[in-house]
Amino acid sequence: MLRWIARIVIVTCCLAVMVEAAVLWRATGAEGYTKYPKPAEEESAESGSEDGGLSDLFSDTGLEDAHGELEELPNKFALGLAPSGPDKHVVSLLTLAGPAGLAALLTLVMPALGKRGKKNGASEE
């Protein structure tokens, strides 16, 4: 009975991790690969300019009329479907949900395999 309850708890926890990872993946843009934002200090240092952008100065000049506004890529965290590197980029839906799914599967399957093994052993005797 206790073992049965333990299995239910383990499988439930694993399913919870998988679902939450999937929700986080969708909520952060459903990207293919994990991305981290560039820190603001690093971004402004790289820009080489203390001033803000000039785009608003030209906003009503018709500059963007023919081609539309330049797409600005978001600088924010996105959990990816797959990892994009060996460091912090290894965190992804695959590496979060994968082990949890495997643990749930083993928890469900191992007892059945154990019983089959005992049956085979008993029949051989």
Place this chain on the structure above:
Amino acid sequence: MRNGNRMASVVVVLGLAGAMWIAGASATGKAERTESGATLVIPADHASLGKAYYVLTGKDAQVTFASDAPLEHIKGTSSKVVGYAVVDNSGEAPAIKAGEFHLPIETIDTGIPMRDGHLQSERWMNAAEYPDVHFVIAETRDAKLEKETDEFRTYSMTLVGDMTVRDETREMKIPAMVTLMPASERTKFRAPGDLLAIRCDFEILLSEFKISDMAVGLKVAETIELETRLFLSTVSPDEMRKSR
């Protein structure tokens, strides 16, 4: 007398060869960076063609590219384009008489450091040997006034020039919108000097620039779409740094 004529001929030939070398160097691009690296040195023959504007790097993204392939969608951006444009305002419409822009490959950010490394590798852009993509403007055509006020004039025009990716150069004709904004009370607190903005979209076919890989068509699109918006000023970035 004969020796004098011969000497004159030699001088003329050397002079022509030198002029051709300079013209050739200008036509094929690869202007050198200034000592600070913040902009390019404008060749003398370009500077004499009109008013020089220098690209300002800054917070605004300048180039955004998109690769939309069946297995992967990649977007990248850079705000580190350097360059210049020389504008002749003497005619009915302004004409960009010369210009050169360098996009350093190592500044392209796709959001994933590992992918940025792949982009710079020998397999793709080979940034170690060809650090920049560059575009050299030869002329502009079909300039048409689109919008005008006391503070600015915006024109549509076609930029004609040579695009070089790795070691391949192709002529390209790129429709663009160009806005000229003279210095004013409104602009001086944002950037010094007369301002110029260039906005254009264009496509690059990888095969035209001899970029081929088994990933092209599956994970990397055969045609890369680029969006560009550059802001330039008659005050060079080097002068701006000195005045700060």
